[in-house]
Amino acid sequence: MDILRFATAGSVDDGKSTLIGRLLYDSKSTFTDRLAAVEDASRRRGDEYTNLALLMDGLRAEREQGITIDVAYGYFATPKRTFILADTPGHAQYTRNMVTGASTADLAIVLVDATKGMVEQSRRHTFLLGLLGVPHLVVCVNKMDLVGYDQGVFDRIRAEFAAFTTRMATRDVTFVPISALHGDNVVSRSPEMPWYEGPSLLHHLENVHIASDRNLVDVRFPVQYVIRPQSTAVPDYRGYAGQVAGGVLRPGDQVMHLPSGLTTRVAAIDGPDGPVDEATPPMSVTLRLADDLDVSRGDMICRPHNAPAMAQDIDAMVVWMSERPLRPPARLLLKHTTRTVRAVVRELRYRLDVNTLRRDLSATQLQCNEISRLELRVTQPLLCDPYSRNRLTGSFILIDEETNHTVGAGVIN
Amino acid sequence: MSLEMLEAESIHIIREVASEFERPALLFSGGKDSIVMLRLAEKAFRPAPMPFALVHVDTGHNFPEVLEYRDKRVAELGVRLIVASVQDSIDAGRVVEQTGRRASRNRLQTTTLLDVIAEHRFDVAFGGARRDEEKARAKERIFSFRDDLGQWDPRNQRPELWNLFNTRIRPGEHIRVFPLSNWTELDVWRYIGRDELEVPPIYFAHRRRVFERDGMLLAENPYQSPDPSEVVSEATVRYRTVGDMTCTGAVLSGAQTVADIIQEVATTRITERGATRADDRTSEAAMEDRKREGYF
Numbered sequence: 001m002d003i004l005r006f007a008t009a010g011s012v013d014d015g016k017s018t019l020i021g022r023l024l025y026d027s028k029s030t031f032t033d034r035l036a037a038v039e040d041a042s043r044r045r046g047d048e049y050t051n052l053a054l055l056m057d058g059l060r061a062e063r064e065q066g067i068t069i070d071v072a073y074g075y076f077a078t079p080k081r082t083f084i085l086a087d088t089p090g091h092a093q094y095t096r097n098m099v100t101g102a103s104t105a106d107l108a109i110v111l112v113d114a115t116k117g118m119v120e121q122s123r124r125h126t127f128l129l130g131l132l133g134v135p136h137l138v139v140c141v142n143k144m145d146l147v148g149y150d151q152g153v154f155d156r157i158r159a160e161f162a163a164f165t166t167r168m169a170t171r172d173v174t175f176v177p178i179s180a181l182h183g184d185n186v187v188s189r190s191p192e193m194p195w196y197e198g199p200s201l202l203h204h205l206e207n208v209h210i211a212s213d214r215n216l217v218d219v220r221f222p223v224q225y226v227i228r229p230q231s232t233a234v235p236d237y238r239g240y241a242g243q244v245a246g247g248v249l250r251p252g253d254q255v256m257h258l259p260s261g262l263t264t265r266v267a268a269i270d271g272p273d274g275p276v277d278e279a280t281p282p283m284s285v286t287l288r289l290a291d292d293l294d295v296s297r298g299d300m301i302c303r304p305h306n307a308p309a310m311a312q313d314i315d316a317m318v319v320w321m322s323e324r325p326l327r328p329p330a331r332l333l334l335k336h337t338t339r340t341v342r343a344v345v346r347e348l349r350y351r352l353d354v355n356t357l358r359r360d361l362s363a364t365q366l367q368c369n370e371i372s373r374l375e376l377r378v379t380q381p382l383l384c385d386p387y388s389r390n391r392l393t394g395s396f397i398l399i400d401e402e403t404n405h406t407v408g409a410g411v412i413n
Numbered sequence: 414m415s416l417e418m419l420e421a422e423s424i425h426i427i428r429e430v431a432s433e434f435e436r437p438a439l440l441f442s443g444g445k446d447s448i449v450m451l452r453l454a455e456k457a458f459r460p461a462p463m464p465f466a467l468v469h470v471d472t473g474h475n476f477p478e479v480l481e482y483r484d485k486r487v488a489e490l491g492v493r494l495i496v497a498s499v500q501d502s503i504d505a506g507r508v509v510e511q512t513g514r515r516a517s518r519n520r521l522q523t524t525t526l527l528d529v530i531a532e533h534r535f536d537v538a539f540g541g542a543r544r545d546e547e548k549a550r551a552k553e554r555i556f557s558f559r560d561d562l563g564q565w566d567p568r569n570q571r572p573e574l575w576n577l578f579n580t581r582i583r584p585g586e587h588i589r590v591f592p593l594s595n596w597t598e599l600d601v602w603r604y605i606g607r608d609e610l611e612v613p614p615i616y617f618a619h620r621r622r623v624f625e626r627d628g629m630l631l632a633e634n635p636y637q638s639p640d641p642s643e644v645v646s647e648a649t650v651r652y653r654t655v656g657d658m659t660c661t662g663a664v665l666s667g668a669q670t671v672a673d674i675i676q677e678v679a680t681t682r683i684t685e686r687g688a689t690r691a692d693d694r695t696s697e698a699a700m701e702d703r704k705r706e707g708y709f
Contacts, residue, residue: 003415033687034548041697058548059567060698070570072551073544075597082415084595096572103574225428229461237460243425243576272420272456283417284424284457297432321572335577338432397577404581406571 001077004205007086007102007134009125010111015142019111019180020074020087021052026187027202029076030055056087069094071101080206090121095128095369096321099409102129103395106210107136109201114143114153114177118160120355126161127354130168131317131371131411133391135213137165137173140201144193145179151195167357169388172208176201214281218385219247219255220308220393221301222337227286239270239286240295242338245392246385247303249279249287256307257293258300258383265290281392298339300383308393310381314343315413317352318366318374322400322407326366332407334378336396342379343398349373374410387411416604420453423592425576426555427457427539430590431464433580434537438530440709441467441494443483444655445612446541446593449601452610453592454539455490466493468538470526472518473500474636474657482613497529514640517660523708527563530587537580537588540709545597547686549701555594561585563707589709598653598685599678606671615652616674618667622647629662629689653678653685662689 010016024030034055041063042051056072057063067089074085086101088094102108108129112122129137139161147153154177165173176185177196184190187202199207224242249255253266269279270286279285287301295301302308320326326345334343351363351372366372387394398408430437439454441447454463469483487494499518502508507528508521530538544551554570556578571579582588593601605612622633624643631637633645637659650663651674668674681688700708 001415003418031684031687032682033684037687037697056548056551058550058552058701060701061568063697070552070567072548073595074551075545075595077599100572100574104576224425225432225458227458227461231461234460241428241457243421270459272424272453282421282425284421284428286459333581335579338429392575395575395577397572397574397579399579399581401581404579404583406573406579409572409574 001080001082002210003082003084004107004208004210005084005086005105006107006109006205007088007105007129008109008111009088009098009102009129010090010121014090014111014113015180016087016090016111017051017053017056019109019140019142019178019186020085021055022180022183022186023202024055024074024076025052026183027076027078067091070097078202078206083205090125092121092124092369095124096319098125099128099132099319102132102134103409105132105134106213107138107205107208108134109138109140111140111142112157112161114141114147114157117157118164122161123164123357124354126164127168127357130165130170133387133411134170135172135210136208137170138201138204139173139175141175141177142180144177144184145182149177149184149192151193154196174198174204176204215246215390216248216280217246218306218308218390219249219301219303220245220385220390221249221287222339222383222393223295223297223299223301224338225297226295237288238292239288240301241284241286243284244279244281245337246281246390250277254304255289255301256304257295258302258307259310259381260293262293263304264293298337300337308383308385310383312378312381314376314378314382314384314410316374316376316396316410317371317413318398318408318410319371320366320368320408322405323368324400324407325368326408327364328374331401333399333401334376334396335399336382336384337393339380339382341382343376345374345376347375349375373413384412386413416600416607419596419600420604422595423450423453424457426578426590426592427454429578429580430537430539431458434588436533436535437465437537437539438468438495438533438535439463439465439539440541441469441483442541442655443469443479443486443613444541445601445605445616446543448486448610448612449596449604450539450541450592451486451490452608463492465539466495466533468495468497468529468535470522470529471496471498472522472657473498474518474634474659476613476615476652476655476658478615479613479655482611495529495533497525499525501525502528516637517657519657519660520703520708523563523703523706526709527707530563535587536582537590539590539592541593542591542709543593543596543598543601546684547700549698549704553591553594553704555591556580557589557591558582559587559589559707563587565704565707567701567705599675602671602675602678606675613655615655618649618651618669620647621650621663623650623663630664631662632658634658652689654689656690660690664688
């Protein structure tokens, strides 16, 4: 059984919490004591219905304000799959928390209110999910009950979305007409919409093919930790531990070490329970090499004729996450794979209006939650790929050295 | 497949800590989650020993079977164990013992924990907490920043993207790291079954003298006495969580093997904390409040 990590984006008004409540409740994944606590809290708040938002809004401030502020993680399973749900906030001022939840997602659900159609928030979410390279999108057109389950409404919204998403890299976009309130097309197909021939949302989540989303072509192994016991039992053991970020590694393979460019062979691969014949993403393994090379944390193992770029000038899209605006030139720390380097933001090429996708070339600074294309110069080369090719070797975070806060998230062009 | 993915993620997290921090500690209670975490830490550095000290915050109200298990496991591994005692904190006047019927040392542990972190200048501490346990924990980052007073600020958490963890702190601050964040109770038991890990015997069905309080079955114990209205009787029970004897409830169960437990956990409709922890029942935000103060 595999794991599907998916994110939901939206606000209470779109029926997001109702939808999550439905998924958890109808797939029998809600525990009775948790539900009883939510019923009790709903009553005390004076809600007229069981407020399923309270299932996920776990912080006091969220329950008081009735909004999702930070990501909440939920876990459920069906006989087909295990699910890790990252429920993320919809409001623009919490964009940074939304991208946190979406960065590791295999799939994301965008909710659209059928009575309103595509609004600014839908555009922003869809764009951000595309930027973060979430491979599968599901657009749930919700509240179909309020538009008489009209196929015309659904088709119109679908066309509107399709026009927007063709400009993005996301390849797989699925549309499902639902009513989260009544459960139409959430867990099982709804008799109210015979014109809809696709699967229910849960059926889609259970069956969407994600195995091929991983890059199994380009071998990328960022060295995380050197294991060298120097004990009498294993005097000569020297292993390079890390998580496979791409490709397939096997004992006997010719590999190249970066930054040195020296080549050697993989002598053995140690998994958590002993030697293995093969390592693929996202396995955490330890490589033993045939030759003694000078390998340390932050280095990369790849194949001789398929190496990542060694770049000191980085062109990236960056989501800014600090209340303190970014004004180039600015000095920051940059963490990429297992390597942390100093970086200077040299130029802000343009700021992107995520609602209209318009480029503002005159922008000179970046506010919190804004997105921009930046040019950075790093003190030590990054061993990197375009994000569209590899989400792990194509991403980085920016850290403010004064406050130690994570202030930016970048994807390399 | 899913256990292997969770294992890979946890090992990556544990190695990241070993790479980027100077003085790590692993909080080990002898409960099932910390047993799995300890096993993952062992695997992450093989054939080298794990580069961590173990820390146990001992409330003085623990189940003796669990302490016995703890000491046995530590001896097997040959690692250093630091026991931080709540009784010592009380004796030193750092905290005041609660009185009354609901007296518990649960909250007092926070001071003992923060004191041992400060005393040994640990810059990071691994905890076995899981996000599926409780709604405030469902909101916490894997690398969770604590200020110089040990406090968690849920409104101001560092964004945590991809597998890139921000490990930067100033002296006096520390990070709590939760390698099992994405594991569920069922995953933990499946892993214990798969790897044939030993657990304290109280996780399996046994006969025990218990009394009912607030809908929970508390063990007859030396630290609290039942009210006259609370009848002590013998029952076949097991523990789903391991905490203080004074606030950890047993569940009626006939589960004698790990396979029985997996079957039971897969079909239960009540969360483990809901079934067994009095400390979470004090208010809707009990866990959030304790975590803000520096709790596990």
